[in-house]
Amino acid sequence: MKKILLLALSFVMITTIFSQSTIIGTTTYDLQTNNSSKDRIIAYDDGTISALWTGSTDFGTWPDRGMFYNRYDGTAWGTYPTERIEDVRSGFGEILTVMDHEVVLSHRIVGADTTIGLFANEEIGGSTWTEFGGSGLVESFWQFSYCPEGTDDIYTITSGNVIPFSNYITALYFSRSDDGGESWSVLNDTIPFLTSADGIPTLGFNIGAESYQIRADGADVYILYGIPNSDLILLHSNDYGNPGTWERTNILDFPYDNFDGFIQSDIDGDFITDTLQTTDGYHEMIITDDGTVHVFSGYIRIYSDGFGSYSLNYRASGIWHWSTGMVSAELINTELDWESPDCVYSPYTGIGLYVYNYRNAALSSQPAASWDPATGRIYLLYTMKLEYTDIYGDPTNFSAESFRDIFGMYSDDDGLTWSRQNNLTNTAEDGEENFFLFVDDRVVDGKVHAIWQQDDEPGTSALEGEVVHENNVRYQAFEEDDFVAPLATSDFDYTVDLFYVPFTDMSTGATCYSWDFGDGGTSTLASPAHTYATGGSYTVCLTVSNSYGPVTLCQEVNLVTAPVSAFDFDGDPMVTFTDLSINTPTSWSWDFDDGSVSTEQNPVHTYVENGSYNVCLTSTNLGGSNTACQLVGINLATVAPDADFTYTAVGLNVTFTDMSTNTPTAWSWNFDDGSPISTEQNPSHTFPPGGVFNVCLQASNGGGIGTECKIIIILEDGVNELLSNTLNIYPNPANEFIIISSDADMSNVTFEVYDVLGKKVSADILVSSAHELQMNIENIAAGNYVLKIVTGSGNVMRTITIE
Numbered sequence: 001m002k003k004i005l006l007l008a009l010s011f012v013m014i015t016t017i018f019s020q021s022t023i024i025g026t027t028t029y030d031l032q033t034n035n036s037s038k039d040r041i042i043a044y045d046d047g048t049i050s051a052l053w054t055g056s057t058d059f060g061t062w063p064d065r066g067m068f069y070n071r072y073d074g075t076a077w078g079t080y081p082t083e084r085i086e087d088v089r090s091g092f093g094e095i096l097t098v099m100d101h102e103v104v105l106s107h108r109i110v111g112a113d114t115t116i117g118l119f120a121n122e123e124i125g126g127s128t129w130t131e132f133g134g135s136g137l138v139e140s141f142w143q144f145s146y147c148p149e150g151t152d153d154i155y156t157i158t159s160g161n162v163i164p165f166s167n168y169i170t171a172l173y174f175s176r177s178d179d180g181g182e183s184w185s186v187l188n189d190t191i192p193f194l195t196s197a198d199g200i201p202t203l204g205f206n207i208g209a210e211s212y213q214i215r216a217d218g219a220d221v222y223i224l225y226g227i228p229n230s231d232l233i234l235l236h237s238n239d240y241g242n243p244g245t246w247e248r249t250n251i252l253d254f255p256y257d258n259f260d261g262f263i264q265s266d267i268d269g270d271f272i273t274d275t276l277q278t279t280d281g282y283h284e285m286i287i288t289d290d291g292t293v294h295v296f297s298g299y300i301r302i303y304s305d306g307f308g309s310y311s312l313n314y315r316a317s318g319i320w321h322w323s324t325g326m327v328s329a330e331l332i333n334t335e336l337d338w339e340s341p342d343c344v345y346s347p348y349t350g351i352g353l354y355v356y357n358y359r360n361a362a363l364s365s366q367p368a369a370s371w372d373p374a375t376g377r378i379y380l381l382y383t384m385k386l387e388y389t390d391i392y393g394d395p396t397n398f399s400a401e402s403f404r405d406i407f408g409m410y411s412d413d414d415g416l417t418w419s420r421q422n423n424l425t426n427t428a429e430d431g432e433e434n435f436f437l438f439v440d441d442r443v444v445d446g447k448v449h450a451i452w453q454q455d456d457e458p459g460t461s462a463l464e465g466e467v468v469h470e471n472n473v474r475y476q477a478f479e480e481d482d483f484v485a486p487l488a489t490s491d492f493d494y495t496v497d498l499f500y501v502p503f504t505d506m507s508t509g510a511t512c513y514s515w516d517f518g519d520g521g522t523s524t525l526a527s528p529a530h531t532y533a534t535g536g537s538y539t540v541c542l543t544v545s546n547s548y549g550p551v552t553l554c555q556e557v558n559l560v561t562a563p564v565s566a567f568d569f570d571g572d573p574m575v576t577f578t579d580l581s582i583n584t585p586t587s588w589s590w591d592f593d594d595g596s597v598s599t600e601q602n603p604v605h606t607y608v609e610n611g612s613y614n615v616c617l618t619s620t621n622l623g624g625s626n627t628a629c630q631l632v633g634i635n636l637a638t639v640a641p642d643a644d645f646t647y648t649a650v651g652l653n654v655t656f657t658d659m660s661t662n663t664p665t666a667w668s669w670n671f672d673d674g675s676p677i678s679t680e681q682n683p684s685h686t687f688p689p690g691g692v693f694n695v696c697l698q699a700s701n702g703g704g705i706g707t708e709c710k711i712i713i714i715l716e717d718g719v720n721e722l723l724s725n726t727l728n729i730y731p732n733p734a735n736e737f738i739i740i741s742s743d744a745d746m747s748n749v750t751f752e753v754y755d756v757l758g759k760k761v762s763a764d765i766l767v768s769s770a771h772e773l774q775m776n777i778e779n780i781a782a783g784n785y786v787l788k789i790v791t792g793s794g795n796v797m798r799t800i801t802i803e
Helices: 721-726
Strands: 022-027 041-043 049-055 066-072 090-098 101-110 113-121 129-131 141-146 154-160 171-177 186-190 212-217 220-225 232-237 246-252 276-287 293-303 311-313 318-323 330-333 364-371 378-385 404-411 433-439 448-455 471-478 492-494 500-505 512-516 529-531 537-546 549-558 567-570 574-579 587-591 604-606 611-621 624-634 645-650 653-658 666-670 684-686 691-701 704-714 728-730 737-741 750-754 764-769 772-776 783-791 794-802
Touching: 022 049, 022 066, 022 448, 041 090, 041 448, 049 090, 049 101, 049 448, 049 471, 066 090, 066 101, 090 141, 101 141, 101 154, 141 212, 154 186, 154 212, 171 220, 212 276, 220 276, 232 276, 232 293, 232 318, 246 318, 293 364, 293 378, 318 364, 318 378, 364 433, 364 448, 378 433, 378 448, 404 448, 492 537, 492 549, 500 537, 567 624, 574 611, 645 704, 653 691, 750 772
Parallel strands: 276 364, 404 433
Antiparallel strands: 022 471, 041 049, 049 066, 090 101, 101 113, 113 129, 141 154, 154 171, 171 186, 212 220, 220 232, 232 246, 276 293, 293 311, 293 318, 318 330, 364 378, 378 404, 433 448, 448 471, 492 500, 500 529, 512 537, 537 549, 567 574, 574 604, 587 611, 611 624, 645 653, 653 684, 666 691, 691 704, 728 737, 737 772, 750 783, 764 772, 783 794
């Protein structure tokens, strides 16, 4: 998404400054710094702002070059400045607040002397600048200076031993003023640890102009130095920078000392040239109120085949970050695939082939940082090339130069993690080049105050020999919301039809889609459908992206899954089976391996024989079936017998037959007539005549004792043999009536019915003839009964069953 920038057409900009960028001046000289970020803007708590840049109005050789100053008075910026504050050609300066006024330091060449000029105004925001005191004493070029808040201490470093008309340097000089620049307590002291003996490349390979910075906090002074073919070095003095107090720390280690291209970059010894990670020489350093130092530097890669030169690989994007306590710098990933019409990730395809626009500036470069004392948040701004912005519309053209926008991100945990970057300017695609970025190192009024140079093409006249033209100097106060990237949001819904799942995209702001269905299947459609081979739980992830990168959302999609059968069991020989199957089976099939089956979920089955049984459960649902089997051992328990018996009576003699189950091993018969106990399984016994006896059987085994008792009715002596032998009773069992027939004459017999307890039961007898009678049994309860037929010559008994 692009932001629309309204450009001022008048020379005086009278508008609210916190809504958009504002042009605060112009310059025909377009090289604001050779490398690192400089102190060019100061935002004050009263709402006023001071800004500085290297300016010129000349379209030739810039004889009027110097430091141009503009001021925001809380309401509006001043008119565009057209004159430098110095009296001679100067440049590459910085502005410092020194107590109650401001000081500008810049380098100048007067005759054969190159020195640093110092100019001060009478008060903060004052328009009259006067050279003073220690001006002209600090030697050489490209100063970087710092004045800690609330002090008049000025710390300065300059490039020493500069080869004329080049950026080659062989030393850095350190100077310190304790009185605001009126005099110098330390002057032009050569900084140690930066010679070939220390691994720093020698003359001819040390393009180090302004590849350094300086900061101070109390007695601690820090100097940062690094070029593409050297270590990134942090020098520290704990004694205000006095000679002999410096120590060196490598915060990014370059694998070769004095690297000059005559050594093949082969760090793993396989004789293949390796590409090395390094810095592009554009640095930023800030110190927070607790004394923590934060270093930022552009990320680039370098390699050499060993033939006396090295090459830079610009197909990489990132910003190095290091802070106090870290062992080495870590890379902040700034890579973006800004334009991806085919949705194939290719972040560098659209970057123009011509890359040498600003010395060694990497794809993401010119880091500038600001710290918010109120929240502890660190804001990081940088410039980055955008794909497909060259004027040819063809990045493969050898002259194609990609335009840059300013991006920003932030960290709320001291740089451990960073937000997704956002495009803060959004004008590169409109043919505006945004470079030479400078910010106040403190957030003021919740805003990051920045200035930068805006050009109509990449590169500079000073470096590339382009036609001199006028460039804008822009200002903007970036607010917290400006750093929130308009990321796509990933969201989707779905429906399930067994194994067929249509997905519906519900994302916003997405231009590309990448689905992972969790089974190896993928899609790049916005709303695809997918058929799974089997049921189950699948983690489905949708990654959507736009120019600001990818965002992923994952959801669990649960399909009908075939059960996984499992069960437990307990008991012997009566076994209770418990279904433990998962994935919600809807039917069950048990095979007990003894010829028995069941379709209950939790059946109970009794085995009748000892043994080992392979019991199998098959559980089923719409997703399929699954079978699990276990061995069930039946031999661990003996069940007490279930006692039972039958008997047959002939006169007084009764024969008993054991019908007990569960395999009894011992028997005990009590005939209830005073006779001894019998231990036979199937005994015979003669009862005394004319009695009712409660005969009991106790059957036993190792599992216990079972008891069964039955009433036996014994009639008096004598039996009518003719009647007994020809007696026929039918139907038996019966439920309404029974027929009693015999060859004997039954005209004078008596019929009696007894229940099993010996109680006489009333029954109606209908005489049909002397040889056949009918007994009405409708009112007799169901059960077993004894029919007693009494004659003058004896009695006959039979058992009848009523249903």
